[in-house]
Amino acid sequence: MNITIGKTLAELRKAKKLMQKDVASKLSAYGIKISSKTIHNWEKELALPNPRQFIALCDIYGVDDILWRFAGIHNGLYAGLNNDGRDKARDFISILFQNDKFRDEPLQVREVPRIYRLYDIPVSAGTGNFLDDSSYEEIEAPDFVPSSADFALRISGDSMKPLFEDGRVVWVKSTQALYSGDIGIFFYSDNAFCKKLIVKDGKVLLRSLNSTYDDIEINEDFGFKAIGKVVA
Numbered sequence: 001m002n003i004t005i006g007k008t009l010a011e012l013r014k015a016k017k018l019m020q021k022d023v024a025s026k027l028s029a030y031g032i033k034i035s036s037k038t039i040h041n042w043e044k045e046l047a048l049p050n051p052r053q054f055i056a057l058c059d060i061y062g063v064d065d066i067l068w069r070f071a072g073i074h075n076g077l078y079a080g081l082n083n084d085g086r087d088k089a090r091d092f093i094s095i096l097f098q099n100d101k102f103r104d105e106p107l108q109v110r111e112v113p114r115i116y117r118l119y120d121i122p123v124s125a126g127t128g129n130f131l132d133d134s135s136y137e138e139i140e141a142p143d144f145v146p147s148s149a150d151f152a153l154r155i156s157g158d159s160m161k162p163l164f165e166d167g168r169v170v171w172v173k174s175t176q177a178l179y180s181g182d183i184g185i186f187f188y189s190d191n192a193f194c195k196k197l198i199v200k201d202g203k204v205l206l207r208s209l210n211s212t213y214d215d216i217e218i219n220e221d222f223g224f225k226a227i228g229k230v231v232a
Helices: 005-015 020-030 036-043 051-061 066-071 083-097
Strands: 115-124 136-140 151-156 169-174 183-188 191-200 203-207 224-230
Touching: 005 036, 005 051, 005 066, 020 036, 020 051, 169 183, 191 224
Parallel strands: 115 151
Antiparallel strands: 115 136, 151 169, 169 224, 183 191, 183 224, 191 203
């Protein structure tokens, strides 16, 4: 069994686009006071977090499959699923939790707030705006936001109505693995868009939910990549 706690902690932090000082700040909400140097030592395995610190880190990073993440043990709820499959399963579970019919008890209010970056410059749902990676504020996530979310963006425009109104905050998981039919955040021709990804007849399209807008057909020469998937 190959247990790589430090390396895995570093990978999880980077996947959340957090700096070591950000993690130290978030841990303070759990009553854990440490420095960014301690985070560095954990990731280099010069020291290891105690059980209380480790559980808090897993909550911050959205880890719900500890044995698989840290030791590669394939059992439990996600056994046999790859990363994409596990993400899909989490999406389905978060949908079930929003319906009283499938909950065993009322949704509990989290005692520890989940803090995410909300980027200030709107992601265009119409003509496109540049996503400025340096301009953001930190906000607390509502209870319905799944743990897979990594950051938040504010929608500008009406092309994703009726699902997303102008000014709506959407919650995004950082990933480039999106499938046809997924709603995501995309970077294309120096602009960022919130659109539905459509792959059909050899073409890649960004589609609005508002039918008054035309599809955007992707030309790879203008630079195209997925930034993340909208999960709430």
